[in-house]
Amino acid sequence: xxxxxxxxxxxxxxxxxxxxxxxxxxxxxxxxxxxxxxxxxxxxxxxxxxxxxxxxxxxxxxxxxxxxxxxxxxxxxxxxxxxxxxxxxxxxxxxxxxxxxxxxxxxxxxxxxxxxxxxxxxxxxxxxxxxxxxxxxxxxxxxxxxxxxxxxxxxxxxxxxxxxxxx
Amino acid sequence: xxxxxxxxxxxxxxxxxxxxxxxxxxxxxxxxxxxxxxxxxxxxxxxxxxxxxxxxxxxxxxxxxxxxxxxxxxxxxxxxxxxxxxxxxxxxxxxxxxxxxxxxxxxxxxxxxxxxxxxxxxxxxxxxxxxxxxxxxxxxxxxxxxxxxxxxxxxxxxxxxxxxxxxxxxxxxxxxxxxxxxxxxxxxxxxxxxxxxxxxxxxxxxxxxxxxxxxxxxxxxxxxxxxxxxxxxxxxxxxxxxxxxxxxxxxxxxxxxxxxxxxxxxxxxxxxxxxxxxxxxxxxxxxxxxxxxxxxxxxxxxxxxxxxxxxxxxxxxxxxxxxxxxxxxxxxxxxxxxxxxxxxxxxxxxxxxxxxxxxxxxxxxxxxxxxxxxxxxxxxxxxxxxx
Numbered sequence: 001x002x003x004x005x006x007x008x009x010x011x012x013x014x015x016x017x018x019x020x021x022x023x024x025x026x027x028x029x030x031x032x033x034x035x036x037x038x039x040x041x042x043x044x045x046x047x048x049x050x051x052x053x054x055x056x057x058x059x060x061x062x063x064x065x066x067x068x069x070x071x072x073x074x075x076x077x078x079x080x081x082x083x084x085x086x087x088x089x090x091x092x093x094x095x096x097x098x099x100x101x102x103x104x105x106x107x108x109x110x111x112x113x114x115x116x117x118x119x120x121x122x123x124x125x126x127x128x129x130x131x132x133x134x135x136x137x138x139x140x141x142x143x144x145x146x147x148x149x150x151x152x153x154x155x156x157x158x159x160x161x162x163x164x165x166x167x
Numbered sequence: 168x169x170x171x172x173x174x175x176x177x178x179x180x181x182x183x184x185x186x187x188x189x190x191x192x193x194x195x196x197x198x199x200x201x202x203x204x205x206x207x208x209x210x211x212x213x214x215x216x217x218x219x220x221x222x223x224x225x226x227x228x229x230x231x232x233x234x235x236x237x238x239x240x241x242x243x244x245x246x247x248x249x250x251x252x253x254x255x256x257x258x259x260x261x262x263x264x265x266x267x268x269x270x271x272x273x274x275x276x277x278x279x280x281x282x283x284x285x286x287x288x289x290x291x292x293x294x295x296x297x298x299x300x301x302x303x304x305x306x307x308x309x310x311x312x313x314x315x316x317x318x319x320x321x322x323x324x325x326x327x328x329x330x331x332x333x334x335x336x337x338x339x340x341x342x343x344x345x346x347x348x349x350x351x352x353x354x355x356x357x358x359x360x361x362x363x364x365x366x367x368x369x370x371x372x373x374x375x376x377x378x379x380x381x382x383x384x385x386x387x388x389x390x391x392x393x394x395x396x397x398x399x400x401x402x403x404x405x406x407x408x409x410x411x412x413x414x415x416x417x418x419x420x421x422x423x424x425x426x427x428x429x430x431x432x433x434x435x436x437x438x439x440x441x442x443x444x445x446x447x448x449x450x451x452x453x454x455x456x457x458x459x460x461x462x463x464x465x466x467x468x469x470x471x472x473x474x475x476x477x478x479x480x481x482x483x484x485x486x487x488x489x490x491x492x493x494x495x496x497x498x499x500x501x502x503x504x505x506x507x508x509x510x511x512x513x514x515x516x517x518x519x520x521x522x523x524x525x526x527x528x529x530x531x532x533x534x535x536x537x538x539x540x541x542x543x544x545x546x547x548x549x550x551x552x553x554x
Contacts, residue, residue: 004522008348009197010182010381011189023188027287028227036300046301066417068302074412094323094420096315097368102307104289113312113367115320115416124417127303127312135368140323159305 086120088146131163174393174400177206177386178513183501186284187380195238198382214272216241219259219505239278252541256508257548281503315367324421325472333360335456343495345525350501379501383509405551407432426465426547447532450511508539
């Protein structure tokens, strides 16, 4: 059938069509505001970040220690309430060297987003940024440590850790 | 299980375009009309409609499913809309399948539409809410991060180089030169990919599929209806889908276990014991070049880490032993998110009927597979088609 179809429907617009004003477009710029409550497990997590500590939580059934903490183990469907302090060190599980911002515009200086598996957790960790690292030196498996904001500047946020640096 | 046999009897799609003159509703109409015309059916012959499209925030249209329903032919019919991120296309086909397999309806239209160009300045902004609002968004992430992080993990675990992966982009963009709907078909080289702009290492410009406007539709029918409509029904032999946890930083991203779960479910239903031998043509989800490789492994069509070698050896070329993305895939044809999954199913439909024209793979394939993937690197959807 597709072999017999000469032309498929759809009318592609070119930049020239747009520049020539051939397309009528209606614009809208919404201003949306949300306030997200942290919930039970993440509230404790954020409180501890404010104290300069990373806390995880352990499942009583599979004995897995996870971070970020949650109220139920998604594997066992068991409630989780055994809080465990973790190290503020970990291993780079994966990373990127990123030159692009959220709106697809370009940045001159790269960022280093990474998944860091935290020491004391069971192959678990969280998304954060690396810094004080050369693009040529960063690698998966690298040991890193959290660089905390000064205590008086911490607000109970994941950004209370400024970044992770190589150990 | 008391399920009825379900056939694909018709297929249609629009061109995939950076920006279409048509609205989403108009695109949905065009693809659906083509699908019905292809099997000489009218809307009166259709019992129900299953639609897939991105969340409302993409288009700035509230209840987009309802907005699109007229174009999708759903007026006054049982209608449902589904969404699982990039996985939506194949997922929508599964929704349509069980409406017919269950015996509830004899015919179902599956319609998928996306008009990504409406979101300014770039639809990437609409993806930001995918990240956890409290623990991740404060870090100002962008969507490419998750692909870059997954790709780097995959490459590092298997000791791969960028050139091993770039071959997929080269193959698919070349295959797309023969697809009349293709948006970004091109004759490029591995060097071109390696020299393209670095967006978020290891992701470079030519590793990535475009954003697109487009729609694709298919017509499903129960066995007794299908046999009246066509002498070449293509049967849905197996379906599978699976979702992993949204705690994506607690998983090892080098391997998509949830794709394996979905594939095993589909293979069991289809009675497939040795997928590598029994699947003749494959359309895995390829929004990024490494995803094709990642998914071939998850689909158990090769060993873990083996897909790059199959690509280098030409096994996955259109004239290879196991053609992969003969359509040109998302990398070549384009990626209007939900519609791209139906584009893949339509390609398998045309391939199995021997109607793929210049894209036809040799050897009269009898069984094919389409797969899609999405959400926070967590959903796999698989449909096995056969004649």
